[in-house]
Amino acid sequence: MRLTLSTKFRIKKGILTKFVNEKAFILDSEKAEVRSLNETASFIWRNLKKGTPIKEIIESVTDEYKVDEATAKKDVLNLLKKYLKEGLIAVRKK
Numbered sequence: 001m002r003l004t005l006s007t008k009f010r011i012k013k014g015i016l017t018k019f020v021n022e023k024a025f026i027l028d029s030e031k032a033e034v035r036s037l038n039e040t041a042s043f044i045w046r047n048l049k050k051g052t053p054i055k056e057i058i059e060s061v062t063d064e065y066k067v068d069e070a071t072a073k074k075d076v077l078n079l080l081k082k083y084l085k086e087g088l089i090a091v092r093k094k
Helices: 039-049 054-065 069-085
Strands: 009-011 015-020 023-028 033-036 089-091
Touching: 009 039, 015 039, 023 039, 039 054, 039 069, 054 069, 069 089
Parallel strands: none
Antiparallel strands: 009 089, 015 023, 023 033
């Protein structure tokens, strides 16, 4: 699947999220797994829940963590591809 900067995602059914302070905990009810996300991954997850396009997530990460755009883009895309592969998120249909 080809991702573009305008791609938006949705959290797949059966994935529950609980935020404690700024940290996200994800329950995959289908696999009976709980994950805790670090601060940056939690920040990205929060944006995914809002349906934020990739471009805006990258811009937010750049602003929030004071990293250059190339680094933010690489890191965000790698994380999104991982979440897609693991079945946590899906591309939102238009």
